[in-house]
Amino acid sequence: MTRLSNPRSEEKDPLRQLVEECFRRxxxxxxxxxxxxxxxxxxxxLDSMAWVSFLRTVESASGAGELGSGFNDRSASFAAVMAAxxxxxxxxxxxxxxxxxxxISENGVPAIIAGASAAVGSRVIPSEEVDRAFGMPLGKLRDxxxxxxxxxxxxxxxxxxxxxxxxxxxxRAASCGPQQLDWIIATSETHHxxxxxxxxxxxxxxxxxxxxxxDVGGACLGLLNSFAVAxxxxxxxxxxxxxxxxxxxxxxxxxxxxxxxxFGGLFxxxxxxxxxxxxVAAQSDGFRLGDFLFGCAGHYASAxxxxxxQGGRLDVQFDGEALSRAAITRMEKVLAAVxxxxxxPRAAVGGFATHQPNPRLVALLxxxxxxxxxxxxxxxxxxxxxxxxMCGAALHACLQAAARxxxxxxxxxxxxxxxxxxxxxxxxxxPHDGLVSPTC
Amino acid sequence: xxxxxxTEITRVGPAFCVIGLQRENDKIQSxxxxxxxxNGWAHFPHQRGDILECALTPFPGAKPHVEDRVSTRGFxxxxxxxxxxxxxxxxxxxxAQSLHDLFDCRIYENKKGSxxxxxxxxxxxxxxxxxxxxxxxxxxxNELRATLALPSGEVLRDLPVVDRDWRDFIDAxxxxxxxxxxxxxxxxxxxxxxxxKIMSCPHHFIRLGLTRPFHDLCWLMLDTLFxxxxxxxxxxx
Numbered sequence: 001m002t003r004l005s006n007p008r009s010e011e012k013d014p015l016r017q018l019v020e021e022c023f024r025r026x027x028x029x030x031x032x033x034x035x036x037x038x039x040x041x042x043x044x045x046l047d048s049m050a051w052v053s054f055l056r057t058v059e060s061a062s063g064a065g066e067l068g069s070g071f072n073d074r075s076a077s078f079a080a081v082m083a084a085x086x087x088x089x090x091x092x093x094x095x096x097x098x099x100x101x102x103x104i105s106e107n108g109v110p111a112i113i114a115g116a117s118a119a120v121g122s123r124v125i126p127s128e129e130v131d132r133a134f135g136m137p138l139g140k141l142r143d144x145x146x147x148x149x150x151x152x153x154x155x156x157x158x159x160x161x162x163x164x165x166x167x168x169x170x171x172r173a174a175s176c177g178p179q180q181l182d183w184i185i186a187t188s189e190t191h192h193x194x195x196x197x198x199x200x201x202x203x204x205x206x207x208x209x210x211x212x213x214x215d216v217g218g219a220c221l222g223l224l225n226s227f228a229v230a231x232x233x234x235x236x237x238x239x240x241x242x243x244x245x246x247x248x249x250x251x252x253x254x255x256x257x258x259x260x261x262x263f264g265g266l267f268x269x270x271x272x273x274x275x276x277x278x279x280v281a282a283q284s285d286g287f288r289l290g291d292f293l294f295g296c297a298g299h300y301a302s303a304x305x306x307x308x309x310q311g312g313r314l315d316v317q318f319d320g321e322a323l324s325r326a327a328i329t330r331m332e333k334v335l336a337a338v339x340x341x342x343x344x345p346r347a348a349v350g351g352f353a354t355h356q357p358n359p360r361l362v363a364l365l366x367x368x369x370x371x372x373x374x375x376x377x378x379x380x381x382x383x384x385x386x387x388x389x390m391c392g393a394a395l396h397a398c399l400q401a402a403a404r405x406x407x408x409x410x411x412x413x414x415x416x417x418x419x420x421x422x423x424x425x426x427x428x429x430x431p432h433d434g435l436v437s438p439t440c
Numbered sequence: 441x442x443x444x445x446x447t448e449i450t451r452v453g454p455a456f457c458v459i460g461l462q463r464e465n466d467k468i469q470s471x472x473x474x475x476x477x478x479n480g481w482a483h484f485p486h487q488r489g490d491i492l493e494c495a496l497t498p499f500p501g502a503k504p505h506v507e508d509r510v511s512t513r514g515f516x517x518x519x520x521x522x523x524x525x526x527x528x529x530x531x532x533x534x535x536a537q538s539l540h541d542l543f544d545c546r547i548y549e550n551k552k553g554s555x556x557x558x559x560x561x562x563x564x565x566x567x568x569x570x571x572x573x574x575x576x577x578x579x580x581x582n583e584l585r586a587t588l589a590l591p592s593g594e595v596l597r598d599l600p601v602v603d604r605d606w607r608d609f610i611d612a613x614x615x616x617x618x619x620x621x622x623x624x625x626x627x628x629x630x631x632x633x634x635x636x637k638i639m640s641c642p643h644h645f646i647r648l649g650l651t652r653p654f655h656d657l658c659w660l661m662l663d664t665l666f667x668x669x670x671x672x673x674x675x676x677x
Contacts, residue, residue: 048600052580053552054553068581072581298593298594298595299539299556299595301593302594332551
């Protein structure tokens with residue numbers, strides 16, 4: 001992705017703003033922004049630890065990886081950082097009050113979400129019933145995690161059924177026939193059968209035979225991984241229309257005989273689907289995909305590990321407290337990086353479509369980020385943690401809320417999610433001149 | 441008099457910090473001799489593997505630097521053991537498989553940038569050894585940094601490398617008389633031969649340490665990396 005070469009004044013240089021913001025985060029607001037040529041280490045403004053930390057923040061915020069390795073022959077100054085960023089053609093944000101003016105591909109054609117949908121299992125179970133099934137004290141899920149009910153798949157519902165239902169709704173919302181699809185990209189953390197979920201969706205939706213079918217991993221990060229793949233196919237011109245589908249049925253995988261309730265009891269069943277297109281003149285409605293950032297915070301790897309063991313049991317290593325801390329810390333960091341890279345202040349965001357491990361953590365994340373909890377759609381509260389479909393269900397809700405706003409008043413949406421590893425990812429969407437068409 | 445097998449010599453700024461192993465009955469534990477007026481030594485002429493005789497007060501330092509003992513007299517070298525044997529003793533000393541067990545406390549991620557830290561009141565020691573699944577050194581903005589994977593699979597990034605011998609090796613690799621493209625040549629070495637030499641070495645072992653509290657945080661650093669660098673490696677790049 002590249003930025004547009006808008007003429008801009010020196011004081012509004014987005015690269016400078018990005019570097020200054022990263023510096024403030026490292027040094028604190030009380031430290032004055034130094035002159036461009038001031039050596040930050042020699043002048044005692046940052047020590048060597050803080051200097052490297054600052055560079056890592058700039059790397060993350062700008063998307064200019066391995067920036068630090070280019071600094072072995074340079075001074076530790078703003079001027080050197082700016083020069084290094086310019087040399088690398090950093091995708092610095094365009095700065096405007098409501099967000100970046102444009103985030104476009106090399107060939108100038110952005111990818112947009114033209115239709116969206118979500119579905120949850122049709123059996124709604126009070127959380128106390130789940131407490132009982134897992135042998136936990138009644139009220140534990142409600143009191144400790146904030147989960148009031150869980151959406152479980154009914155008989156006859158599975159990943160394919162839920163995913164296909166969501167996909168068909170998304171196609172309808174975008175007025176798109178299945179024969180227009182060039183790719184189906186599917187992700188699920190519970191579907192491990194073959195033919196794969198993407199292949200089964202291919203058959204169920206009756207798309208063209210030469211429509212590709214791709215399964216993407218990442219567990220709860222699967223939707224963002226899928227978006228990144230879809231975006232690459234769209235902006236490179238290899239595809240015009242793509243369906244991204246998530247579907248998860250935890251209630252048949254994380255059962256009381258296989259896992260502990262503190263883990264398995266959190267999860268519900270659901271699906272989401274998004275119709276992505278290359279934006280062309282005749283199709284102006286939708287939300288435009290911005291950049292994505294990804295990574296893996298391996299020091300949290302032991303917080304959640306799931307492996308299959310003999311006899312069909314799942315060996316789950318789940319340190320709830322450590323995972324909660326990791327989730328909050330890392331998602332806050334991802335959202336901060338998205339804010340920096342997009343140039344969109346979090347206060348200007350209309351909705352946060354994030355992973356929701358449980359409602360308590362969502363509230364805590366909102367508090368840590370200093371934003372209203374209302375900006376996080378309350379999916380986990382009534383349906384439970386939907387795995388790879390969580391972020392999708394939240395995004396669908398954000399798009400629905402945006403659709404209720406007048407065209408000129410819609411706000412950007414931030415995405416952030418996590419997966420075991422600890423994988424993390426984030427991104428953003430901005431209104432694309434019109435209304436995306438979510439169902440319902 | 442106490443006998444210490446010197447296992448750590450770290451360089452932070454102008455001072456050297458030293459740690460040795462002391463045997464007490466069947467237990468081998470780390471001891472950090474410090475001068476009475478500072479946390480480090482301005483001059484330390486000994487090597488790792490040296491066995492030094494010294495006089496140490498019995499009082500441990502404040503958490504998490506409980507290994508601190510004030511040295512009331514100078515050091516006298518009485519013997520030395522080879523590098524591989526030093527590692528044998530290190531493996532019998534403080535040892536961890538996972539991030540939490542390193543300092544017996546929670547380890548925090550720097551929210552605003554890179555690095556990991558412990559809180560002084562939570563950490564129960566300031567030095568610990570471990571095996572690694574993998575290890576990489578890189579030069580980032582003239583600072584030597586390590587990224588490594590613990591046996592638990594947890595990955596630690598951007599650890600400052602304070603091992604005196606490795607820092608001296610890097611400094612020697614970058615001296616002007618070594619000709620052009622020194623940084624690039626060093627990076628190439630770190631990305632290729634280094635990895636083979638380190639990971640294939642039977643006595644590959646590391647020790648991680650905590651800095652002194654700085655703004656009430658103790659940052660993780662790579663104190664020691666075995667095998668130690670050999671001067672002849674400089675001829676390879």
